[in-house]
Amino acid sequence: MPKQNRTFAVIGLGAFGSAVASELARFGNTVMGIDQDESRVAKLAEALTSTIILDATDEQALREAGVDRYDVALVAIGHDIESSILATMNVRVLGVDQLWVKAINKTHHRILSKLGADRIILPEQEMGKHVAQRLNNPVVQDYVNLGNGFSVVTMAVPERLKGRTLASLEIGSRHDVRMLGLMRGTEFLPCTTPELELAAQDKLLVLGRRPELRAFGDAL
Template sequence: MKREFAVIGLGRFGGSICRELSAEGMDVLAIDIHEDKVNEFKNIAAHAVIADTTDENVLKELGIRNIDHVIVAIGDNIQASILTTLMLKELGINKITVKAQNDYHEKVLNKIGADQVVHPERDMGKRIAHSIISTNILDHLELSDDHSIVEVKAGEKMHGRTLLKLDIRAQFGCNVVAIKEANENGINVSPMADQILHREDILIVIGADKDISRFEKQLV
């Protein structure tokens, strides 16, 4: 069977990915330079090995070429993260996801061809900051540098009014793409303009950050 995933670096982030993928029934090769980390994952991942992935021969011996998607979750050692990514790229791995420690690291990873660069601490910090600013902003997902999707709770200003009346698209340039109605289980993914909103309904809104920000200030 072709192995699906390898996770390099079994710290908090890599470890969490490894646990989730394994719990979903995926075949995961878990790799760390430290024996204690590897032992921790012996009964969790399909395979767990001790290896220093900055050594090209070690990578080859692991048969990493046969793995479709490799996640590099090496923490503080930025040099090891970059070197590992570079070699995975040279070995022709189909998909490489790498955790970046800072913006400089992210820039280098993009330059050397990492397919996906994630920045979990920064992104989670941003999401939490948005929910701290307003208790009605439940979640915030960045789509690009200047576009996002936000999840907001309808308050008094929206209660009893329709999307048409609120005129969100024309007034703020944002689109309400879905509504989770209070007291309803489902989610309405094609809300009509004449739908009446109620306090506690949850709106999923997409738009440019500056437009979302105006929308939040005036209506949420």
């Protein structure tokens, strides 16, 4: 199980960094927000555990702020590639266990890989794929790409299927996907009973390869 209440240092409090930092804090984690912009820091002063105004390209400043004592650091600096690279190098030197970095483009991504970032995020590309998946099939609420062609998707049960049983979906016979369970409000229901009747607003959790998932979604 993942360690609870981990500590995070988020460097760069633009739209992306501030959203990540706020959510991490909402989950109950210890979060320090760092930015050069005083107004950005001030906006998150009450939401985060701590905030500090400093230049992340200054290794000594990061060390004095105690960034090396955090479990995870996220470098989320916006369009200043040079500052992002220098901040990434500094955090790597400090020896933070996990280093995540926001990349602006593929060239930036390659440079960050060479610097030893543990995870590199291209937010616009990832969100674009996410939106395309939902536009392609309106019943898809969310999805997680597991690699090797497999994904887990959340599919909304259409109104017309209300009262139908799980068995009627022909999962495993007509459709080569696997049902992991369904969410009914905030309750998780395992799909171990074929006679379980579907309700409006149910969300199916389905595992499979992209073509099979698409076919199953179209059938819904």
